[in-house]
Amino acid sequence: MNRVPTLAAGHAAVDFYQGAVPALVPFLVTGRGYGYVAVSGIVLAATLLSSVVQPLFGALADRRRLPWLIPVSTVLAGAGVAAGGVADSYALTWFAVALSGLGVAAYHPESARLARVASEGSHVRMSWFSLGGTLGFASAPVLVTPLLAIWGLGASPWLALPAVLGAALTLPAVRALSGGGGAARAAAPVTGRDDWPSFTRLTVVIVFRSVVYVGLSAFVALHLGGGTAGAVALFVLFAGGALGTVLGGRLAARWGRVATMRLAYGLAVPAVAGVVFVPGPAAYLFVAASSIALYVPFSLHVTLGQDFLPTRMGTASGVTLGLAVSVGGLVSPLVGAVAEASSLRTALACLVVFPALAWLLARTLREPAQAVS
Incomplete structure (x- = not known):
């Protein structure tokens, strides 16, 4: 039985947060009077621990199998956001x-x-797994904005519901893949040599991609006016990634992952400038174009990293999939x-350089020898 759709649904639940x-x-700005630096700190809170410890979790996954961590971490992701909306101080919100x-x-x-x-190593199937996370990302403003606009930040505990549903849905697939045939395939002998120089360069590419995408996701709503206009901008930014993710898997199957990645980042430069x-x-068209271009290589990063480090797949996954969004x-x-020192437009203009560097x-980079289709 194909378990990828179920895993994709669980991925959607986690990346929703x-x-x-x-x-x-925007609700923290209007409801609590937080400035640009303060809300940037909240974004930092969501990514700091993730950036630091995600490779550590990856290294741990290389040493031992921890399937129980998938539902537990899903619930923790939801509980944190739910509590953050009702915390009565900046410090508690950050924590x-x-x-x-x-x-x-x-x-x-x-x-x-x-x-x-x-x-089974398919780029297209892995793109569907990544698509789950992208759709979870995209659905967040659609659900969060109306909920908080009507009932305020006090309604944040309801945001824990997707985590509970996602954990319950994923658990049977996790059990099936962690035992029997799934465990045997996971434990199969690994061939190939780790290519750390290529993996390091790929990691820096992902860092550049992450800087521009997280910068856009944090400030594009305010740049385009906040309120409903800002929510639409976020939805376009996140939803455009769904098309880019699926498109990336199919283009890679035809032209190769590295060639597809180069094309995507080249197109991202004028797209981000247009935003x-x-x-x-x-501007919304350029928001969509930026999202598509930045998400075409998203799932390709994961499989490229795993093929560059065939003996350390957990580490590769932790770095590539983690750094990509954190x-x-x-x-x-x-x-x-x-x-705050100049203008929001000036700050966003600085982001244009990062897809060019990527x-x-x-x-x-070159396609690894153990590439699969």
Whole structure:
């Protein structure tokens, strides 16, 4: 039985909370009077622990199988965001959102390993697993914004519901893949040599991608006016990633992962510039284009990393899948500081350089020898 759709649904539940944090930002600004630097700190809280500990969880996944961590981390991710909306101080809000980031960090390495087992190495099937996370991301503003707009931040505990449902849905698939045939395939002898130089360059590419995407997700709603206009911008940003994720798997099956990645980052440069400098409703088209271009390589990062480090698949998953959605938050306070010192447009303009750097560095990568289709 194909377990990839079930794992994708669980991935959606976890990554919903990564999208929920940016969706909370306008309500924290209007409801609590937080400034750009303060809300950047909240984004940082969601990503700091995740960025630091996700590779550690990946290394742990290489040493021992921890399937129970998938449902537990899903619930932790939801509980943190739910508590963050009702915390009565900035410090408690920061801490609660940081716990959510810890849950996200614990989830991704083990889930990516099981998804690779379930997908049997197929780029297209892995893109469907990544699509689950993208759809979870995209659904966050659609659910969070109306809920908090009507009932306020006090309704945040309801945001724990997707985590509970996701954990319950995923548990049978986790059990099936962790025993019998799934366990045998996971424990099969690994061939190939770890290519650390290529993996390191890929990691830096992911960092560049993360900086621009997290920067956009944190501030594009405010850049385009906040309120309903901002919620639409976030939805377009997140939903565009769904098309990009599926498109990436199919393009990679035809042209190869590295060639597809280079093309995507090259197109991302004018797309991100359009978000910043094109006025009016046309900006939404560039938001969509930026999202598609930045998400085409998303699932390809994961399988490339796993093939560059065939003997350390958990570590590769923790770094590639984790950093792709977390490390950019470490830079977001700097983006907020530039916005307060000059303007939000100036701060967002600084992001244009990062997809260009990703494109340049991606040109130094080559398809690994153990590539699969």
